[in-house]
Amino acid sequence: MGRPPSSDENGLKKGPWxxxxxxxxMSYIQKHGHGSWRALPQLAGLNRCGKSCRLRWTNYLKPDIxxxxxxxxxxxxxxxxxxxxGNKWSAxxxxxxxxxxxxxxNFWNTxxxxxxxxxxxxxxxxRPRTDFFAxxxxxxxxxxxxxxxxxxxxxxxxxxxxxxxxxxxxLQYMQxxxxxxxxxxxxxxxxxxxxxxxxxxxxxxxxxxxQILSPSALEGIGGIDLAGQMSQNQxxxxxxxxxxxxxxxxxxIETSERHCSEGENSSQKRSFxxxxxxxxxxxxxxxxxxxxxxxxxxxxxxxxxxxxxxxEILLDEELLNEFA
DNA sequence: AAATATTCCAACCGCCCGGTC
DNA sequence: TGACCGGGCGGTTGGAATATT
Numbered sequence: 001m002g003r004p005p006s007s008d009e010n011g012l013k014k015g016p017w018x019x020x021x022x023x024x025x026m027s028y029i030q031k032h033g034h035g036s037w038r039a040l041p042q043l044a045g046l047n048r049c050g051k052s053c054r055l056r057w058t059n060y061l062k063p064d065i066x067x068x069x070x071x072x073x074x075x076x077x078x079x080x081x082x083x084x085x086g087n088k089w090s091a092x093x094x095x096x097x098x099x100x101x102x103x104x105x106n107f108w109n110t111x112x113x114x115x116x117x118x119x120x121x122x123x124x125x126x127r128p129r130t131d132f133f134a135x136x137x138x139x140x141x142x143x144x145x146x147x148x149x150x151x152x153x154x155x156x157x158x159x160x161x162x163x164x165x166x167x168x169x170x171l172q173y174m175q176x177x178x179x180x181x182x183x184x185x186x187x188x189x190x191x192x193x194x195x196x197x198x199x200x201x202x203x204x205x206x207x208x209x210x211q212i213l214s215p216s217a218l219e220g221i222g223g224i225d226l227a228g229q230m231s232q233n234q235x236x237x238x239x240x241x242x243x244x245x246x247x248x249x250x251x252x253i254e255t256s257e258r259h260c261s262e263g264e265n266s267s268q269k270r271s272f273x274x275x276x277x278x279x280x281x282x283x284x285x286x287x288x289x290x291x292x293x294x295x296x297x298x299x300x301x302x303x304x305x306x307x308x309x310x311x312e313i314l315l316d317e318e319l320l321n322e323f324a
Numbered sequence: 325a326a327a328t329a330t331t332c333c334a335a336c337c338g339c340c341c342g343g344t345c
Numbered sequence: 346t347g348a349c350c351g352g353g354c355g356g357t358t359g360g361a362a363t364a365t366t
Contacts, residue, residue: 015335017335050351051352052336088355090353090355101353101354101355106333107333110333
């Protein structure tokens with residue numbers, strides 16, 4: 001692993017360390033301490049630069065280094081510290097005995113960062129991502145879950161359970177909507193103020209359940225051909241056998257798009273939906289705001305919904321406190 | 325079974341900062 | 346005061362290992 005063996009312009013070796021080199025470095029430092037890193041290689045009989053020796057020692061050879069998988073506690077600690085410290089890996093490492101900054105940095109980049117993105121959280125701000133599209137699969141899935149629950153032939157014994165489940169689904173659905181909306185409102189880069197957001201939200205009540213989002217309902221939103229990109233079989237479904245929601249994951253979207261014809265700006269549109277190619281958050285916030293505007297001029301005036309409007313949800317103090 | 329893609333992580337790179345002269 | 350040096354730091358690279366097609 002790492003780099004191929006090579007040497008720099010001074011003839012100093014680069015690349016992976018051999019066990020012989022490790023042994024030389026360790027025995028020298030154990031006897032004399034590292035002292036001046038620049039002088040160390042010559043004194044220890046190593047054909048390496050001092051910097052390389054220092055990195056090898058601090059990241060790998062130091063006796064108190066803990067190796068292996070990160071525990072749940074360590075993971076939580078890193079997440080919490082990253083919220084406060086950002087990419088200050090050495091500062092974070094000080095709170096994790098035995099872990100090096102390099103190891104923490106790698107763990108962040110390979111695991112935690114991706115994990116947060118999958119959860120719809122911006123890894124840099126630790127806030128929910130400020131776009132509707134990131135939350136769209138979850139929103140659609142929750143809407144469909146609700147419909148699924150309502151359509152089931154429940155008997156008297158399960159009616160109570162149905163009601164509770166439906167309430168839970170409603171609550172979760174509204175919470176997701178609220179999160180998305182609040183993120184946009186909180187974004188310093190978005191152009192829509194809370195007032196205009198409320199206005200927009202009132203006008204997109206048609207998205208409230210129990211109406212199920214179909215590809216045709218999504219067609220044309222914000223000039224983005226979602227219907228073409230999310231084919232019917234990628235729409236969220238409820239897995240009856242294991243009780244899981246198939247949200248029509250980003251991977252599904254990506255796969256389905258390979259079979260779609262490439263329309264104008266299709267690659268640009270596609271990038272909107274990719275989990276791992278995140279567009280700038282500012283763009284997404286503006287796009288979301290544009291979508292609201294587009295919807296408000298083109299859809300469902302006067303459609304009544306048994307559910308509270310988004311603005312009603314937003315203005316509900318009790319709910320706000322609960323979700324705060 | 326082979327080809328291809330993705331993940332992982334040790335090691336390197338280059339910038340920056342503080343200490344010394 | 347500015348040049349130099351040592352060391353620390355975050356970001357990036359690239360190849361082995363592993364997973365997927």
